[in-house]
Amino acid sequence: MATRKPSAGTSRSTTRTASTAPADGVRDAVIVGGNRIPFSRAGKKYADASNQEMFTAALEGLVARFGLQGERLGEVVGGAVLKHSRDFNLVRESVLGSSLSPATPAFDLQQACATGLEAAITVANKIRLGQISAGVAGGTDTVSDAPVAVSEGLRRALLDASHAKTLPARLKALSRVRPSDLKPLTPATDEPRTGLSMGEHQAITTARWGITREAQDEVALASHTRLAAAWESGFFDDLVTPFRGLVRDDNLRPDTSLEKLASLKPVFGKSLATSSDAAEPTMTAGNSTPLTDGASTVLLASREWAASRDLPVLARFVDAETAAVDFVHGREGLLMAPVHAVPRLLARNGLTLADFDFVEIHEAFAATLLTTLKAWEDAEYCKAELGLDGALGSIDPDRINVNGSSLAAGHPFAATGGRILATAAKLVAAKAAETGEPARALVSVCAAGGLGATAIIESA
Amino acid sequence: MTDTYTKAVNSGFTKTLATKLGLPRPAVLRRFRAGDPLTVGPVLVLSDDASRSDADTLATTLLGWDLDVRREPTDDARWGAVVLVLTNAARPTEVSEAVLELGSVLRRLAPNGRVVTVSRAAADGDAPELAATRNGVDGFLRSVAKELRYGTTGNGVLLTDGAAVDAPSALATVRFFLSARSAYVDGQLLAVGPGDAELPADWDHPLTGKVAVVTGAARGIGAAIARTLARDGATVVCVDVPAAGEGLARTANAVGGTTLQLDVTAEDAGTRILEHARTRHGRLDIVVHNAGILRDKLLANMKPAQWDAVIAVNLAAQLRINAQLLEAGVEGLHVVSLASTSGIAGNKGQANYGFSKAGVIGHTRATAPLVAAHGGTANAVAPGFIETEMTSSIPFATREVARRLSSLQQGGQPVDVAEAIAFLASPAAAGVNGQVLRVCGQNLVGR
Numbered sequence: 001m002a003t004r005k006p007s008a009g010t011s012r013s014t015t016r017t018a019s020t021a022p023a024d025g026v027r028d029a030v031i032v033g034g035n036r037i038p039f040s041r042a043g044k045k046y047a048d049a050s051n052q053e054m055f056t057a058a059l060e061g062l063v064a065r066f067g068l069q070g071e072r073l074g075e076v077v078g079g080a081v082l083k084h085s086r087d088f089n090l091v092r093e094s095v096l097g098s099s100l101s102p103a104t105p106a107f108d109l110q111q112a113c114a115t116g117l118e119a120a121i122t123v124a125n126k127i128r129l130g131q132i133s134a135g136v137a138g139g140t141d142t143v144s145d146a147p148v149a150v151s152e153g154l155r156r157a158l159l160d161a162s163h164a165k166t167l168p169a170r171l172k173a174l175s176r177v178r179p180s181d182l183k184p185l186t187p188a189t190d191e192p193r194t195g196l197s198m199g200e201h202q203a204i205t206t207a208r209w210g211i212t213r214e215a216q217d218e219v220a221l222a223s224h225t226r227l228a229a230a231w232e233s234g235f236f237d238d239l240v241t242p243f244r245g246l247v248r249d250d251n252l253r254p255d256t257s258l259e260k261l262a263s264l265k266p267v268f269g270k271s272l273a274t275s276s277d278a279a280e281p282t283m284t285a286g287n288s289t290p291l292t293d294g295a296s297t298v299l300l301a302s303r304e305w306a307a308s309r310d311l312p313v314l315a316r317f318v319d320a321e322t323a324a325v326d327f328v329h330g331r332e333g334l335l336m337a338p339v340h341a342v343p344r345l346l347a348r349n350g351l352t353l354a355d356f357d358f359v360e361i362h363e364a365f366a367a368t369l370l371t372t373l374k375a376w377e378d379a380e381y382c383k384a385e386l387g388l389d390g391a392l393g394s395i396d397p398d399r400i401n402v403n404g405s406s407l408a409a410g411h412p413f414a415a416t417g418g419r420i421l422a423t424a425a426k427l428v429a430a431k432a433a434e435t436g437e438p439a440r441a442l443v444s445v446c447a448a449g450g451l452g453a454t455a456i457i458e459s460a
Numbered sequence: 461m462t463d464t465y466t467k468a469v470n471s472g473f474t475k476t477l478a479t480k481l482g483l484p485r486p487a488v489l490r491r492f493r494a495g496d497p498l499t500v501g502p503v504l505v506l507s508d509d510a511s512r513s514d515a516d517t518l519a520t521t522l523l524g525w526d527l528d529v530r531r532e533p534t535d536d537a538r539w540g541a542v543v544l545v546l547t548n549a550a551r552p553t554e555v556s557e558a559v560l561e562l563g564s565v566l567r568r569l570a571p572n573g574r575v576v577t578v579s580r581a582a583a584d585g586d587a588p589e590l591a592a593t594r595n596g597v598d599g600f601l602r603s604v605a606k607e608l609r610y611g612t613t614g615n616g617v618l619l620t621d622g623a624a625v626d627a628p629s630a631l632a633t634v635r636f637f638l639s640a641r642s643a644y645v646d647g648q649l650l651a652v653g654p655g656d657a658e659l660p661a662d663w664d665h666p667l668t669g670k671v672a673v674v675t676g677a678a679r680g681i682g683a684a685i686a687r688t689l690a691r692d693g694a695t696v697v698c699v700d701v702p703a704a705g706e707g708l709a710r711t712a713n714a715v716g717g718t719t720l721q722l723d724v725t726a727e728d729a730g731t732r733i734l735e736h737a738r739t740r741h742g743r744l745d746i747v748v749h750n751a752g753i754l755r756d757k758l759l760a761n762m763k764p765a766q767w768d769a770v771i772a773v774n775l776a777a778q779l780r781i782n783a784q785l786l787e788a789g790v791e792g793l794h795v796v797s798l799a800s801t802s803g804i805a806g807n808k809g810q811a812n813y814g815f816s817k818a819g820v821i822g823h824t825r826a827t828a829p830l831v832a833a834h835g836g837t838a839n840a841v842a843p844g845f846i847e848t849e850m851t852s853s854i855p856f857a858t859r860e861v862a863r864r865l866s867s868l869q870q871g872g873q874p875v876d877v878a879e880a881i882a883f884l885a886s887p888a889a890a891g892v893n894g895q896v897l898r899v900c901g902q903n904l905v906g907r
Contacts, residue, residue: 057706064698064709067718067740099713234702237721241705310740 029127029300029317030460032134034422035062036296037243038250039410042143045246046293051080051087054243054295055094055140058415061241062136062297066311069099074132076106077119078139078297081413081448082146083110090140112447113364114322115139116296116417117455123300124317133305137421139414140295153181191448193328198335198364198448203269203283205333206367209374213282217261219366220287220407222397227404228254235403239422251290251410261286268365287366292410296418298425303460313460315425315441320455321345327450332385335368337452338444339375343386345454351440353393358427358441360420363406368446373400402427417445417453424457432459463847463863466870486869487611489643490572492879494664494691499638500570501540502528508558510548514625518545518578521631525663533565541574541638542566547625549579549593559600571610576637577601578625581618581651598649605647605902606867613868613902615642616649628657629891635663636883644876646867647902655891656835666886668693671741673733675699675724675777676751678707680848681798683714684874685748688882690715695741699724699733700751724751724777730784744790746885749778749797749820754850759811767812774816775823782827786834793836794885797824798877799896801844805905817842821896828894837893839884844900845871868901 037058040046046054055078063069078091087093092106111118116139123135150158153176160173190197206216230236231248240248266281268288299311306313323341325332332340338361346352353359353376361369375381376392383390403423406416424441431439439459446452469478469485478485490500503522507515515531522529522543530537544562549555562575569575582594597616605614615637623630629652636642660666672689676682677698686696696717700708705721712719720736722729737744752774755766778797785793802810803817820840827838845851845862851871854862863871880899883889 060713061705061709061719064712064717064719067712067716069713069716234726237702240702241709241719241721242703243706245706247703247705310742312739 026128027130028303028460029124030303030306030313031315031317031421031425031457032066032299032301032306032311033062033314034239034296034298034418034425035065036240036415036419036422037061037294038240038246038248039292039294039412039415039419040246040250041410042291042293044250045244046142047144049142049244049293050145051083051090051140051142051295052094052097054142054293055090055138056097057241057243058138058140058295058297059094059098059100059136062299063099064241065238066299067309070101071104072101073104073134073136075123075126075135076100076104077109077122077135077137079108079110079115079119079414080140081110081112081115082141082143084147110414111453112449112451113362113411113413113416114445114447114451114453115414116419117320117421117443117445117453118322118417120298120300120317120417120421121320121453121455124320127300127302134299134301136297136299138295138297138418139416141412141414142293143291144293149185151181151183151185153178157181189448191327191334197268199268199283199288200271201327201334202365202367203272203281205336205371206282206365207269207272208333209371211282211367211370211374213262213280215370216282216287216366217258219363219369220261221256221258223363223401223404223407224253224256225404226402227252227408230403235426239426249409251292252408256286283365283367287407289364289406289411292412294410294412294415296415296422298418298421314429315457316460318456318458319345319349320453321348322451322453324452325450332450333371334448334450335364335446335452336371336375337450338446338454339372339452340386341452341454342376342442342444343382343388343392345456346392349456351456353395353442355440356395356442357399357431357439358402358424359395359400360405360424360441360443361400362411362416362420362445363401364411364446366407369400372444420445421455421457428457428459463870465860465863484864484869486864487571487609489611489868489870490640491643491873491875492640496640498525498527498635499540499574500572501538502530503541503543503638504530504533504537504539504565505543505545506558506561507545508549508555510550510554511545514547514578515545517626518543518634521626525635533561537568538570539565539568539573540570541576542569543634544575544577545625546577546579546597547619551589552593552596555593555596562604566607569608569612571612572640573612574638575604575608575612575614576634577616578630578634579616579618581620583620601649602647602902608867611643611868613642613646615645615647618649618651620651621653623652623654623891627652627654627891628659629653629655629889632657632659632883632886632888633892641879641883643879644868644872644901645880645897645899648898650892650897651895653891653893655893657890658887660886660888665693666888667746667882670694670745671697671737671743672746672748672885673697673699673737673744674748674750677711678704679711680850681843681846681874681877682750683707683711684878685750685881686711686715686717688875688878689746689748689885690717692882692886694746697733697737697741724781725772727780728784729777730781731788733781734785734788734790744785745792746794746796747781747785748881748885749781749795751777752798754810754813756809756813758809762812770812770816774813775819778820779823782823782838786830789834791834791836793831793834795827795831795836795838796881796884797838797840799824799840799842801842801898801900801903801905804842804898824896825894832893837884837890839892839894840896841877841880841884842896842898842900843872843877844898844903846877847871847873865905866901866903870901872899872901
């Protein structure tokens with residue numbers, strides 16, 4: 001895919017004609033709209049809501065908004081990062097519990113925090129190839145209702161006992177259980193290969209790029225201020241449907257300030273501070289995303305499908321690129337994969353960072369956003385690590401996360417991609433309506449495992 | 461929200477007990493179900509001598525509706541309905557034979573029967589005798605309705621502006637009063653003009669092809685309105701404040717409509733409603749102003765926010781939306797607003813609400829000629845005590861008293877209000893304009 005020549009039809013002036021009559025046989029996939037439930041900090045409003053309930057609620061709001069009752073969609077694709085084994089068909093079960101036609105196929109997909117965006121890429125590709133006419137991409141996650149596993153010792157003993165033919169054999173198997181085996185294993189988001197949490201990984205990257213505490217707190221403040229303003233202006237009136245009495249993201253602190261953020265104690269990177277004189281810990285609960293519950297969906301379709309149902313078209317899903325980095329051996333930061341994906345995506349589409357009206361960078365941590373930007377501005381790094389001729393470029397801060405992002409909204413892992421994509425689609429549509437010119441957005445989501453997904457959308 | 465008392469006195473041992481003790485026994489009202497017979501038995505059409513030919517005309521139409529229509533009272537019949545035609549009565553002395561004939565059959569009306577008068581409204585310039593006769597029907601009907609029992613109701617069609625007895629809207633109104641759709645409408649006279657109305661091809665789906673907007677559709681009466689309009693064939697846009705979105709989605713998904721999360725007090729609410737209806741559904745035919753709030757307080761204790769919020773949502777929003785729709789020149793628009801018996805009779809602790817709901821009645825009358833210029837209508841429905849989440853929060857004793865204070869001795873259901881709205885919003889009711897129809901089981905307060 002990366003070797004494909006940049007298409008001549010993607011420059012700003014010729015986009016419209018090129019996209020309606022693609023030379024290579026693919027057609028446009030467009031974003032009709034989105035729906036999510038308000039995001040809620042773990043253990044609060046959605047404490048006893050399951051992934052399936054949340055995803056179904058998000059789906060139901062989408063169906064209601066666009067009048068899709070009884071509609072057989074081509075595919076519903078989504079997933080969850082923290083998932084019970086009984087939820088093997090989470091998305092299909094949610095479809096069956098929704099007002100969509102039960103003849104709507106669905107499947108689960110998972111790419112850590114990039115799940116939601118990867119689902120959209122998948123649905124868009126199916127639409128572009130003509131395999132389906134419309135589909136929903138989304139994701140859901142709950143930390144409150146996360147699966148709790150039993151220890152390896154207990155699990156083995158239970159399995160052996162269930163396979164045993166006789167009572168003595170069964171008892172023998174069970175007799176191997178030791179008191180220590182009875183301790184439940186709570187879900188961990190630590191990286192399996194390093195044993196470090198995501199925060200600790202980011203702390204290493206933060207220190208390596210010399211990102212200051214003040215800069216991180218400013219990103220956090222902007223996120224809260226902008227998200228609060230977006231809520232106030234009614235921006236989310238057609239993007240969010242309340243759930244269980246929650247009407248807004250409850251992590252949002254409209255009244256936060258730099259002083260309040262500065263008063264918080266660092267939670268990540270403390271081990272670095274003791275082992276190295278260079279790095280003061282800077283990452284706090286204020287400039288890191290909290291554990292969050294929530295679900296989101298995005299409706300994608302072909303232009304024809306949308307037109308035949310008198311549905312709006314917000315944006316065209318132009319292209320996407322995923323990347324992975326070697327964080328295990330310390331060559332690159334865990335959350336730096338989007339830094340690698342974007343230059344490849346831009347090159348393929350003949351674009352530069354300056355061509356974007358909006359840039360949505362998932363704020364796993366304020367420092368993630370800042371290291372991403374700093375890396376793209378660093379000519380040496382871009383040459384050595386990204387294979388570019390020089391710095392990729394810088395982005396006007398007024399174009400980044402203009403309506404806030406994960407630091408304020410919260411980050412239910414698989415639901416974040418859908419939240420960002422729907423927001424970006426509405427932003428480019430509004431901008432294009434206002435200026436009469438096409439508008440474009442870049443979306444970037446980092447993920448565990450050294451993964452990252454990025455995408456370009458453009459006003460339709 | 462269930463009326464336990466009404467259930468109890470209509471079943472089992474408690475029914476026997478209630479009958480022996482002579483306790484009030486509110487009937488289980490018959491409500492509309494597609495496919496059910498229009499009335500519960502044969503229909504007797506009576507008239508005074510002068511109105512005989514109108515009665516014949518009406519009887520012919522009723523026959524066309526597959527009703528068992530009789531012109532003479534017989535002893536063996538268990539009447540489903542009696543229609544009393546007094547359209548051409550000119551002197552008070554002319555009606556006695558006909559009304560007494562009605563009296564002679566009242567005891568043989570089946571439960572959930574109907575009494576419907578068809579007469580002409582008194583108008584300016586009528587001779588005193590004529591005016592007396594015509595207005596007499598008003599007091600007569602309201603009194604008879606109070607005598608009816610077992611779920612039987614009495615309502616009247618008041619022809620205005622020379623409307624013929626078989627004008628489409630007159631027929632549609634007669635049919636509405638005869639049917640189970642008007643279960644909780646009692647003791648009401650509805651003025652019907654000639655209008656440019658059209659009877660539906662399918663009486664079970666009179667709103668086929670219409671696009672309706674219902675505000676406050678997330679729950680309660682609004683959700684029932686959405687369901688009823690959809691049942692009658694309309695595509696429904698469900699509007700409510702964003703915070704009520706969860707219930708709104710439930711309503712929209714139940715009726716196959718779309719949601720529009722919108723605060724009706726927004727400056728551009730009317731424009732956004734019209735844009736949604738037109739771009740998503742191609743047209744706009746019906747607007748139901750149902751969104752409303754309560755901030756009950758004695759006036760002496762009322763805070764500015766409590767007064768202002770009620771006026772903003774219940775009244776100012778309707779005015780602004782109507783103005784924007786009129787400005788856009790929407791053709792054939794049927795507007796139905798929710799008034800309230802509190803706006804007619806007043807209610808202690810509801811000075812703000814009473815003002816807003818009486819205001820709705822005022823603007824409905826004033827808006828009627830404005831929308832009529834574009835082939836539309838504006839009417840209001842004034843619910844009495846309706847069993848909703850809202851009324852279920854009223855203290856028990858107060859609630860029990862409120863329920864029994866009507867001829868039907870019970871609260872209405874949200875669907876009863878919805879049925880009246882669906883009727884007023886239908887093309888067949890185009891001759892009904894600027895009217896307020898009470899859905900109150902003939903509540904004892906007000907008219």
